[in-house]
Amino acid sequence: MAEEQTHALSDVLDQLESSVRGESITVEDVIEKLGRKSFASLMLVFSLISTSPASAIPGITTVVAAVVFILVVQMIAGRNCLWLPRFITRRRMSSEKLCKGIGWMRTPVRFVEHYLKARLTFLFHRPWLWLPLILIMCLTLVMPFMEIIPTSGSLASAVIALFAAGLLTRDGALVIASFVLLAAIPVAVWYFGFGG
Structure with a gap:
């Protein structure tokens, strides 16, 4: 069981890669x-896509922000099955760029997997879980505007990916780390966007 948990992130990438067919893939294909x-x-897959070189796909940060926002709202509401509007599910991504992004993601994911374990699991129960979910929901609202500041959208997506990885593997330490980094994002955006 522990071994399955530690390889959960790589398994998600394997599933994503196996869904790639033809020259492009829709958001619906990934969800299915x-x-x-x-x-x-x-949440992990879409945030990683926006963190990786696949984020070069025009508008992908905005699409990822919309997907994550709707995911979080439905998680807070306690839904068991995801619903997304058709204008999002019909959005296409280049298979070539996506596969390059998946390849890029594998090295950091394998590195992180060495340190994963179930801990601080009380953080995955209400009301503890609501705080990071609400903060991530607020972050997704400003992510579309981050597209004008280089790297800022990727930073935001990386924090969401860290939280999702913690959620997927029941590692509360990752949730705390994402919470700390989330608080640092406004400072990082200001520095990279407007700093010297």
Whole structure:
């Protein structure tokens, strides 16, 4: 069981890669492959896409922000099955760029997996879970505007990916780390966007 848990992130990437067919893939294809009940997996995949070189796809940060926002709202509401509007699910991504992004993600994911374990699991129960979810929801509202500041959207997506990885593997230490980094994002955006 522990071994399955530690390789959960790589398993998600494997599932994503196996869903790639043809020259492009829709958001709906990704959701169907990972499962509409896999909220943590879907949050992880979409945030990693926006963190990786696949973020070069025009508008991908905005699409990811919209997907994560709707995911979080439905998680807070206690839904068991994901619903997304058709204008999002029909959005296409380049298969080539996506596969490059997946390849890029594998090295950091393998590194992180060495340190994963179930701990501080009380953080995955209400009301503890609501605080990071609400903060991430607020973050997604400003992510579309981050596209004008280089790297800022990727920083925000990386924090969401860290939280999702913690959620997926029941590692509360990752949730705390994402919470700390989330607080640092406004400072980082200001520095990279407007600093010297």
